[in-house]
Amino acid sequence: MSSDQHIKKAFELSAKFLAHKSYNSLTHAVLHYFCSLEGVSEAVSYEIFGDPNSETGLSIRRFPMTLDESYSDRNRDLMLKALPKSKGGVTCFKFKGDDYILLDITKDVLPRRIILIRGKVSSSDLILVEGVYGIYANQVSLLDSKERDNLTGLPNRQTMEFTLNDVVTFHRNNKLNPIKPSWMVVLDIDHFKKINDTFGHLYGDEVLLHFADLLKKSFRHTDFLFRYGGEEFVAIVNNANPEEAQQILERFHQAVQDYDFPSGKVTVSIGYTQVDPVTPPLLLFEHADRALYHAKHNGRNMIVNFEDMDSQVRVHEDDIELF
Numbered sequence: 001m002s003s004d005q006h007i008k009k010a011f012e013l014s015a016k017f018l019a020h021k022s023y024n025s026l027t028h029a030v031l032h033y034f035c036s037l038e039g040v041s042e043a044v045s046y047e048i049f050g051d052p053n054s055e056t057g058l059s060i061r062r063f064p065m066t067l068d069e070s071y072s073d074r075n076r077d078l079m080l081k082a083l084p085k086s087k088g089g090v091t092c093f094k095f096k097g098d099d100y101i102l103l104d105i106t107k108d109v110l111p112r113r114i115i116l117i118r119g120k121v122s123s124s125d126l127i128l129v130e131g132v133y134g135i136y137a138n139q140v141s142l143l144d145s146k147e148r149d150n151l152t153g154l155p156n157r158q159t160m161e162f163t164l165n166d167v168v169t170f171h172r173n174n175k176l177n178p179i180k181p182s183w184m185v186v187l188d189i190d191h192f193k194k195i196n197d198t199f200g201h202l203y204g205d206e207v208l209l210h211f212a213d214l215l216k217k218s219f220r221h222t223d224f225l226f227r228y229g230g231e232e233f234v235a236i237v238n239n240a241n242p243e244e245a246q247q248i249l250e251r252f253h254q255a256v257q258d259y260d261f262p263s264g265k266v267t268v269s270i271g272y273t274q275v276d277p278v279t280p281p282l283l284l285f286e287h288a289d290r291a292l293y294h295a296k297h298n299g300r301n302m303i304v305n306f307e308d309m310d311s312q313v314r315v316h317e318d319d320i321e322l323f
């Protein structure tokens with residue numbers, strides 16, 4: 001490619017990527033572009049939570065993924081080797097005889113974002129990859145301020161609404177080839193106000209951070225996590241039958257009870273419902289929230305499935321005041 005062609009191509013690419021108004025669509029477009037380069041066999045993006053020097057403290061969540069995916073990520077070993085060495089930016093390296101390019105955004109974004117490209121590209125394409133990295137890193141940090149919660153780095157309520165719509169649409173379109181269901185889960189820390197009142201707001205924030213970290217470690221990389229607001233979080237658990245969904249939630253519920261938070265022991269109330277493709281997404285949230293309300297009203301520190309609630313309770317509990 002001549003240098004004029006190169007500049008033209010770079011301008012075209014930046015215009016194309018700057019037009020994307022959400023992290024999801026931008027990342028899809030960037031991965032699609034990398035996959036179109038000669039010599040590339042795969043491009044995947046990850047969110048990295050925790051300490052890259054500690055295998056147990058590290059959580060790697062792949063994005064994007066399809067909802068019917070169930071295998072754990074095959075690049076985990078590679079990431080464990082490459083991450084501690086990366087100082088950010090674009091790095092080419094070999095692993096078990098294969099060529100890779102690691103694009104590592106460490107600046108101004110939380111969680112750290114990685115794109116892993118498998119393959120070897122020409123030197124002129126590598127210059128374009130580096131250019132796209134620069135645009136992507138800047139755009140991600142801009143889009144994050146709109147789509148993520150500052151404190152925990154989790155996607156926020158607005159992003160949850162978009163994602164839930166996508167999940168429902170996915171199940172609606174897959175009626176002929178159904179996979180295991182998804183579950184809408186609302187999780188709320190019990191007596192959080194007391195933590196703030198006793199230890200102060202900063203301690204409260206610290207508890208929220210630890211709680212969010214536990215969520216990231218306990219749920220699978222195929223599930224979606226959000227901070228809905230305050231001390232309320234949402235998980236969309238994918239590809240799980242009713243028994244598995246219950247087990248996943250019990251495991252998290254127990255993990256919270258076992259954990260030593262900065263303020264001492266903490267408990268969580270959980271309400272959940274199955275994602276039924278014919279129920280409007282907002283109503284799904286409301287059902288999970290009613291189940292949560294039921295848990296709060298019946299002593300807290302418990303898990304309630306909306307489908308198991310008595311139909312009378314489902315309708316009438318709204319009027320009860322919680323203290």
Ligand SMILES: Nc1nc2c(ncn2[C@@H]2O[C@H](COP(=O)(O)OP(=O)(O)OP(=O)(O)O)[C@@H](O)[C@H]2O)c(=O)[nH]1
Pocket residue numbers: 151188189190191192193194196200201202203204205208229230231296300322323
């Ligand atoms: N530290 C901190 N506190 C917050 C944040 N967002 C909301 N809160 C506080 O969270 C508390 C929530 O209190 P409530 O809604 O009464 O809930 P609760 O005390 O957990 O009681 P139950 O949910 O009924 O168990 C309020 O005091 C809010 O001010 C935040 O980002 N940081």
